[in-house]
Amino acid sequence: MAQQHVVTKNRNVSLDKIRNVGIIAHIDSGKTTTTERFLFYTGRTYKIGDIDEGDTQMDWMPQERERGITIMSAATTTFWKDTRINIIDTPGHVDFTAEVERSLRVLDGGVVIFDAEEGVQSQSETVWRQADKYKVPRICFINKMDKLGADFDATVKEIQDRLGAHPAVMVVPIGKEQEFKGIVDLLEMKAKYWDTDPQGIKFTVTDTIPEDLKKQVSEARNKLVEKIAETDDKLLDKYLNNQEIALDELKTSLRKAVIAYKLIPVYCGTSLRNKAVQPVLDAVVDYLPSPMDLKEIKGIDPRTNEEAVRQLTPEEKFSALAFKIQLDPHVGKLTYARIYSGVLESGSYVYNVNHGKQERVSRILLMHANNREEIDKAYAGEIVALVGPKESKTGDTLADQNNPIILEQINFPEPVISLAIEPKTKADQEKLSYSLQ
Numbered sequence: 001m002a003q004q005h006v007v008t009k010n011r012n013v014s015l016d017k018i019r020n021v022g023i024i025a026h027i028d029s030g031k032t033t034t035t036e037r038f039l040f041y042t043g044r045t046y047k048i049g050d051i052d053e054g055d056t057q058m059d060w061m062p063q064e065r066e067r068g069i070t071i072m073s074a075a076t077t078t079f080w081k082d083t084r085i086n087i088i089d090t091p092g093h094v095d096f097t098a099e100v101e102r103s104l105r106v107l108d109g110g111v112v113i114f115d116a117e118e119g120v121q122s123q124s125e126t127v128w129r130q131a132d133k134y135k136v137p138r139i140c141f142i143n144k145m146d147k148l149g150a151d152f153d154a155t156v157k158e159i160q161d162r163l164g165a166h167p168a169v170m171v172v173p174i175g176k177e178q179e180f181k182g183i184v185d186l187l188e189m190k191a192k193y194w195d196t197d198p199q200g201i202k203f204t205v206t207d208t209i210p211e212d213l214k215k216q217v218s219e220a221r222n223k224l225v226e227k228i229a230e231t232d233d234k235l236l237d238k239y240l241n242n243q244e245i246a247l248d249e250l251k252t253s254l255r256k257a258v259i260a261y262k263l264i265p266v267y268c269g270t271s272l273r274n275k276a277v278q279p280v281l282d283a284v285v286d287y288l289p290s291p292m293d294l295k296e297i298k299g300i301d302p303r304t305n306e307e308a309v310r311q312l313t314p315e316e317k318f319s320a321l322a323f324k325i326q327l328d329p330h331v332g333k334l335t336y337a338r339i340y341s342g343v344l345e346s347g348s349y350v351y352n353v354n355h356g357k358q359e360r361v362s363r364i365l366l367m368h369a370n371n372r373e374e375i376d377k378a379y380a381g382e383i384v385a386l387v388g389p390k391e392s393k394t395g396d397t398l399a400d401q402n403n404p405i406i407l408e409q410i411n412f413p414e415p416v417i418s419l420a421i422e423p424k425t426k427a428d429q430e431k432l433s434y435s436l437q
């Protein structure tokens with residue numbers, strides 16, 4: 001049984017051990033199911049939630065459970081291999097594009113999920129372009145390998161052709177559709193099988209690669225090594241001279257290439273059948289950037305209108321971006337914020353640079369979907385919910401009053417339809433204006 005992690009035990013991990021990742025995809029490609037598996041395998045939940053049963057952790061609104069879709073982007077914190085992963089599960093429906101947009105703005109990396117039978121769908125293209133706009137490094141997970149008509153190679157080709165991406169294929173599937181049993185890890189050259197434990201916690205790792213896959217695996221590995229070598233002059237030299245390249249050299253170069261948007265690692269599995277999900281978690285830790293890799297964020301100093309820069313460290317002056325406002329039945333208005341630099345203490349004041357107002361932060365909450373844990377300090381690199389700020393809106397920058405900075409605003413797409421509502425009575429009119437406020 002996977003161990004349950006206590007979130008508080010090592011919250012203050014060093015910056016290189018933090019990953020702020022979003023799970024993005026077209027509707028129904030298994031995004032929430034995959035997130036559920038992430039939480040289960042990292043020990044954040046004891047039981048696997050199921051969309052069809054309506055008991056998933058990330059879809060907690062009644063409307064979401066009723067329809068089996070994600071509307072609000074839920075945030076949660078979990079641990080894998082001593083790395084703290086802040087996961088934001090975003091909606092796949094085109095109607096909730098603004099939700100995706102505001103989440104992408106504060107992410108450092110993304111896991112893009114595709115349906116192995118459907119391939120690249122219309123909304124996959126939309127979210128991909130949004131991720132391009134914010135330069136979010138990503139990895140791909142081709143899900144539903146157990147589905148009738150699942151085609152790994154065709155989906156990889158579509159990712160390349162339709163999205164203009166440079167996929168680095170990391171695995172070769174063992175079996176397909178009903179027969180899908182596991183993967184061959186091309187970097188480690190090991191076969192991994194998920195065919196004994198129905199919950200997928202235990203899996204078998206062996207050096208023996210299935211006979212019928214040997215030729216395909218060998219070609220795929222050469223292609224992968226060549227792709228990684230092309231991004232690194234030192235490795236290219238070794239590759240061209242037929243020298244052996246060590247596994248850690250390949251991993252280090254691949255990480256740099258992913259962070260520089262040169263390559264996108266591609267994995268496959270089936271979340272619903274609990275097969276081959278852990279390698280994706282490994283990839284999040286191994287290849288997606290930490291705040292340290294991104295080093296700094298740029299903004300404008302409102303006093304001089306000149307460019308200002310913040311290093312993404314706790315020692316730097318405080319800056320954060322409010323990326324989502326939510327009304328909570330228990331605590332009132334929650335402001336979700338990504339802390340980019342410095343430290344925020346509960347009970348302290350922050351300066352809303354966009355409105356030029358001081359706001360008090362009475363409480364800081366670490367969110368796990370809609371469960372919460374109160375903390376007294378939030379550090380650079382964290383995603384937290386703040387209770388207290390009244391004036392803050394989506395896209396506002398919170399900073400130190402003596403060192404203000406305005407971070408890049410979130411621009412929302414133009415609406416495609418407009419509706420009007422009007423109150424029936426005078427009493428309703430007052431209620432309506434209060435609610436709209």
